[in-house]
Amino acid sequence: MKNNNLALEAVKAREAAYVPYSNFMVGAALLTKDGKIFYGCNIENAAYSPTICAERTAFTKAVSEGEREFSAIAVAGWAKNAKPAQAFPCGVCRQVMREFCNPNEFKVLVVTNENGDYTEHTLEELLPYSFGPESLM
Ligand code: THU
Numbered sequence: 400m401k402n403n404n405l406a407l408e409a410v411k412a413r414e415a416a417y418v419p420y421s422n423f424m425v426g427a428a429l430l431t432k433d434g435k436i437f438y439g440c441n442i443e444n445a446a447y448s449p450t451i452c453a454e455r456t457a458f459t460k461a462v463s464e465g466e467r468e469f470s471a472i473a474v475a476g477w478a479k480n481a482k483p484a485q486a487f488p489c490g491v492c493r494q495v496m497r498e499f500c501n502p503n504e505f506k507v508l509v510v511t512n513e514n515g516d517y518t519e520h521t522l523e524e525l526l527p528y529s530f531g532p533e534s535l536m
Contacts, residue, residue: 405430406508406515409473412438412453418479419443425453425476425486429461432468437461441476454492462499469500473517475510483512493526502529 405428413426420443427439439457443450451459454474461469476486487509488496496505502523510517523529 403508403515403517405436405471405473406475406510406517408436408438409475409508409510410513410515412440412457413475415440416453417442420445420447420450422479423476423486424479425474427453427457427475428473429454429457429469430471430473431461431466432470435461435466437464437466452489452492454488455495458495458499467499469496469505471506471508472496473508473510483510485509485511485518488525490526493522494529496522497526497529497531502526502531 408428409426412428413424416424418424418441425441429437437457437460439453441453442456454472474488477483500522503521505522507520507522507525508517
């Protein structure tokens with residue numbers, strides 16, 4: 400267990416979560432290779448399926464502003480008013496990371512509490528035998 404700034408940024412980003420249906424608040428802080436941080440939270444919808452995860456919110460913001468190179472993402476997710484616990488990125492978010500990130504280099508920090516402690520994983524660990532852009536070449 401360690402704590403670093405990116406994990407604490409994800410804890411802060413979690414505060415913006417719009418979660419009237421699940422009450423499950425998630426925040427993400429995405430670090431670019433040149434040191435910028437893009438923030439994301441989950442944004443739910445009354446029609447349910449338009450809901451977007453915190454991780455994809457962060458990627459969407461970053462890529463739409465011209466960023467393509469990322470080194471790490473921190474994710475902090477637990478229910479509103481509940482004891483903090485770890486929430487690993489969903490499969491769809493892992494696949495979106497795979498589009499832009501080298502699986503062996505990109506780090507996923509899964510936050511365990513409000514102090515910013517986390518466990519660290521490579522994308523390769525979370526999405527082995529993946530399908531990515533090179534698969535189409
Ligand atoms: N959620 C995320 O934001 N990221 C994940 O990787 C897992 C799930 C959100 C979606 C939904 O708003 C809530 O958590 C419950 O599934």
